[in-house]
Amino acid sequence: MIEIKPVAYVRNTRTAVEDDHWGAVQSEITLADHLQESSLAGIEEFSHIEVLFYFDQVEDEKIQYEARHPRNNPAYPKVGIFAQRGKNRPNKLGITVAKLVGRNGRSLTVTGLDAIDGTPVIDIKPVMKEFLPRSEVKQPAWSVDLMSAYWE
Amino acid sequence: MIEIKPVAYVRNTRTAVEDDHWGAVQSEITLADHLQESSLAGIEEFSHIEVLFYFDQVEDEKIQYEARHPRNNPAYPKVGIFAQRGKNRPNKLGITVAKLVGRNGRSLTVTGLDAIDGTPVIDIKPVMKEFLPRSEVKQPAWSVDLMSAYWE
Numbered sequence: 001m002i003e004i005k006p007v008a009y010v011r012n013t014r015t016a017v018e019d020d021h022w023g024a025v026q027s028e029i030t031l032a033d034h035l036q037e038s039s040l041a042g043i044e045e046f047s048h049i050e051v052l053f054y055f056d057q058v059e060d061e062k063i064q065y066e067a068r069h070p071r072n073n074p075a076y077p078k079v080g081i082f083a084q085r086g087k088n089r090p091n092k093l094g095i096t097v098a099k100l101v102g103r104n105g106r107s108l109t110v111t112g113l114d115a116i117d118g119t120p121v122i123d124i125k126p127v128m129k130e131f132l133p134r135s136e137v138k139q140p141a142w143s144v145d146l147m148s149a150y151w152e
Numbered sequence: 153m154i155e156i157k158p159v160a161y162v163r164n165t166r167t168a169v170e171d172d173h174w175g176a177v178q179s180e181i182t183l184a185d186h187l188q189e190s191s192l193a194g195i196e197e198f199s200h201i202e203v204l205f206y207f208d209q210v211e212d213e214k215i216q217y218e219a220r221h222p223r224n225n226p227a228y229p230k231v232g233i234f235a236q237r238g239k240n241r242p243n244k245l246g247i248t249v250a251k252l253v254g255r256n257g258r259s260l261t262v263t264g265l266d267a268i269d270g271t272p273v274i275d276i277k278p279v280m281k282e283f284l285p286r287s288e289v290k291q292p293a294w295s296v297d298l299m300s301a302y303w304e
Contacts, residue, residue, distance in 0.1 A: 002206055048285045
């Protein structure tokens with residue numbers, strides 16, 4: 001087993017888990033007490049950050065090990081948990097690229113983070129173009145349909 | 153503390169940690185025994201996957217809490233660990249988008265994964281365009297310089 005300690009926490013106005021409409025949510029990410037403010041030095045030079053977080057509200061019994069229809073929508077094919085980005089996954093980890101709006105000491109302000117209030121953050125990385133896909137991205141039609149209202 | 157269990161392991165020919173030249177490395181990612189093959193069902197429909205892994209070779213004493221020059225290069229500014237993607241970071245977590253070359257049962261073949269042989273994988277997610285940056289990516293000049301030979 002690997003032991004992980006939260007490095008920050010999310011604060012925003014979204015207290016309930018919702019599937020869609022995350023685009024307008026603004027969040028504060030504030031460092032945990034054991035980390036120094038200097039661990040964020042220079043992050044303002046990046047337009048986007050990658051936020052790695054823990055879906056702490058997911059119950060162990062909900063974790064999906066069998067292939068299933070994403071969002072239980074029978075119009076979508078049955079796919080494995082590693083072929084979708086749903087939260088009920090082994091290790092309960094989420095990764096999202098958020099827009100960095102600003103920094104105030106130990107806190108970052110971001111938009112486009114799909115994590116609810118109180119979510120533990122376990123890593124923050126700057127987005128570099130060199131770490132984006134380096135060839136054309138292809139994905140199945142169901143995933144485009146599923147995402148259609150996600151950021152609206 | 154959060155407990156994490158590896159879901160897969162990396163196999164490739166790179167046994168030593170190196171800073172650069174990861175582009176040509178081909179890796180196999182094979183599911184851990186407690187996971188079913190169906191957890192990968194449908195992943196072949198995606199061209200790229202996001203691989204979340206654990207830098208298990210990093211010693212705790214090496215973890216960086218103060219701002220420092222990336223790669224100890226004095227030509228680069230001192231930045232905090234959350235403003236760089238180096239491995240000596242709290243929680244020792246890496247995230248990389250790799251190209252999915254193929255699947256054989258419980259194993260995925262990928263290129264462009266910057267993890268050495270034996271690295272534990274703690275999550276696999278499909279890359280969807282909707283989760284890529286949705287506005288222009290800006291980053292400091294030092295990070296472009298640092299990445300210049302990374303994938304070559």
